[in-house]
Amino acid sequence: MYQYDKFDKAFLRNRAAQFRDQLERWQDGRLSEDQFRPLRLQNGWYVQRHAPMLRVAVPYGELSSAQLRVLARVAREYDEPEADVYRRALDAQRKLGTLRLPTHHAHFTTRTNVQFNWIPLAKAADVMDLLATVDMHGIQTSGNCIRNISADERAGVAPDEIADPRPFAEIMRQWTTLHPEFAYLPRKFKIAITGANEDRAATEWHDVGLRLTHDERGALGFRVTVGGGMGRTPVIGTLLREFLPWQHVMNYIEAVVRVYNQYGRRDNKYKARIKILVKAEGQRYIDDVENEFRQIVDHDGGPHTIPDSELERVRAYFVPPEKLAARKQQDPLAAAALHDAALRLPRLARWLDRNVAAHRDPVLRIVTLSFKRMLQAPGDASADQLERVADLVERFSAGEARVTHTQNIVLPWVHADDLLPLWRAARDAGLASANVGLLTDMIACPGGDFCALANARSIPVAQAITERYQDLDELEDIGAIDLHISGCVNSCGHHHSGHIGILGVDKDGSEWYQVTLGGSDGSAASGAAQAGKVIGPSFSADEVTEAVDAILRTYLTLRTNAGAHSETFLETVRRVGIEPFRLAASRVRSVSEAAA
Structure with missing residues (x-):
């Protein structure tokens, strides 16, 4: 893992101290709400439906x-x-007949950040000081900037x-x-990167998608796509470069962003994304980027070209942990015990089949811990669970873990x-739920239970589906399937990319x-990135x-077997x-209408 140096650590301490000063000035009235809003957002602090929400960056x-x-x-x-805030939230929730909103939880997002939904702003500076002790912060988790960069969770270990x-x-x-070039973009900007043949980082759904590749001579570089995104207009990224030498990746991104900064819409936030x-x-956009790139490299001297020495310096942090060096072989007795236990259990x-994957080192494995279970929202982790994960x-x-795109x-x-x-x-x-890649390993955003932008709740829908599909034999028979749920068109639950996608919509003030x-x-399991198609009229929560x-x-009726x-x-x-699926689902709607 990368280790922050003295500069990084001092920067975070100073940033936390700066935020404390800003918070205190807002609390005593020296900063107005409008003045304080961009300052808190720059540190990952939102104000949601019931309480503040902190988003912590996990690069x-x-x-x-x-x-x-x-x-x-x-x-x-x-x-x-505070008690009155929670009481009002529970009162609002009881009217909808839902389960109790959890506190003392973290929430892992689809872009591998961590969110907290109930921290009072009065305690915000204390939290930022605490996070800084372990090199964590909320920078680049909000605002119209380049956001936290996401990657393949198997980076460095995948075969x-x-x-x-x-x-x-x-x-x-x-x-x-x-x-400064990225501080005031027309809209938020997201980058995903992978170095594997399989795209586990959903790169083509990002504003910039980077995939490491080799050219015909064996040189290392990037395949670059630009302009992917979900929201109310789902778009798959456009290929700009089949091969870009790795040394120039930052020069090229600067060209991409400069053209976007120049021509991107600022008069309409719904049309402002790249x-x-x-x-x-x-x-025309592609040509302008290429012209800007040549200007940066040829005229300006490529100021952001990555030297070999810098890549090697940073690469030195990403080597196998020293703790593994003494265990180079597998113990036959341990292998036999595992085999015997698997036959009996x-x-x-x-779990071995679903949650354990091959590693580039033949004596190691990649293991996924699933948080998807009854009465727990996808992505949620309690304080006790986080402690136990740290122990594991x-x-x-x-001592190292990765947050996944699938929460x-x-x-x-x-x-x-x-x-x-x-x-x-x-x-x-x-x-140890053995459901990775199955129906109940779903993606869901926090939805209307927390988010002020949501049209409908995601958590009760996720819980109802999870409760219905508890039989592991049934789940295995259904097989690999991605179910994604979003509470609104902002698509934080990535419903567009789900094999089955569920989107909360407002219909005359009701949740549909x-x-x-x-x-x-x-x-690899899903093939080329594409957006799902709407199958017809919307459904009530029930x-x-x-x-x-x-x-x-x-599906079980129509599928073929070979x-x-x-x-x-x-x-x-x-x-x-x-x-056929639209007709089957529409019968559910018809039965409900007839009963009503």
């Missing part, structure tokens, strides 16, 4: 056990609102990796932080001999849900689970189209 998804423990402490000691993207992500993090500009201008066997990370993964936690350095004790410890902590089918994030059930029953391979849900949708 390229990498966390240490020490950072997990501090996040647990923030959840335990600070994530609790299909061409090159580790983390050194490049770290160099770009340092470069983009407080860069995807709108790229779609409207087409080849079906849940262990399923220290004991089994050399889980990955342990990237697990020795094969430790799989059985890890499973037992994770089971005891309630983190639109269903899409056939979306993809671009992973109808959503029944509609999903009707869609899945239709040898040991059953056609996946997405394969079936692409083969037969959405019409």
Whole structure:
């Protein structure tokens, strides 16, 4: 993992002190609400439906056990609102007949950040001081700037990796932080990077997607897409460069952003994202970027060219942990014990199949801890769970973890001999659900229970679907499927890329849900990135689970089987189209209307 140096640490301490001063001036009236708003947003502090929300940056998804423990402490000691605030929130919730809103929790987002939903602003400066002790902050988690850079959670350990993207992500993090060119963009700007053959970072759904590749001579560089994004207008990124030498990645991003800064809409926030500009201008935008890039490199001397020495300096931080050096071989006795236990314990066997992946080092494994279970919102983790994850990370993964795009936690350095004790410890902590890649391993945003922008709640829908599909045999029969839920068109739950997507919409002041089918994030299992298609009229909250059930029953009827391979849900949708599924779901609507 990258270790902050004296400059980084001093910068964060000074930034925390600066925020404390700003907070105190706002509290005593020397700063107005309008003056304070951009200052708190620059540090990740939003004001949501009921209380403030803090978004903490997790650059390229990498966390240490020490950072997990501090996040647990923030959840335990600070994530609790004043009594009257919580009482009003519960009163509003009871009118909707939902479950109690959790406190003392963190929430992992689809862009691998961490959010807290109940911290009073009066305690905000104390939290920022605490985060700074473990090199954490809220910079680049809000505002019209280049946001926290996300990456493949298996970076540096995946067998299909061409090159580790983390050194490049770290160099770009340092470069983009407080860069004046990126401080006031027309709209927020998101970058994702991967170094693997499989796109686990959903790069084509980002404003800039970077994929490491080799050219015909074997040189390392990036495939660059620009203008991807979800929201009310889902767009897949446009290919700008099939190959860009890695040395020039920052020069090229500067060209991309300069053209966007010059021509991007500032008069209408709904048309301000770069995807709108790229779609409207087409080849003209691409030509302007290339001209700007040549100006930066040829005329200005390429000021952001990455020297070999700088890449090697940063790469030195991203090497296998020293704790692994003494364990180069697998113990036959441990392997035999694991095999015997898997024969006796079906849940262990399923966990090994679903939650454990191959590692580039043959004696190591990549293990996913699932937070998806009954009565817990996708992505949520209690203070106690965070502490137990920190224990598991220290004991089994050399002190390092990764946050995933799908709102889980990955342990990237697990020795094969430790799989059985890890499973037992994770089971005891309630983190061994063998559902990774299955229906209940869904993505969901916090929705209307917390977010002031949401039209509808996501959490009750996620919980209802999870409650309906508790049978692991049934889930395995349904097979690999991505279900994503968003509470509004801002698409924080990435519903557009779900094989089944659920979008909360407002209909005459009531919560309704639109269903899409056939979306993809671009992973190997899903094929090329694409947006799902709406299957018809929206459903009430009480109808959503029944509609999903009707869609899945239709799939089980229509899928084909060839040898040991059953056609996946997405394969079936692409083969037969959405019409059979639309008809099945519409019957649920018809029955409800008849009953009413």
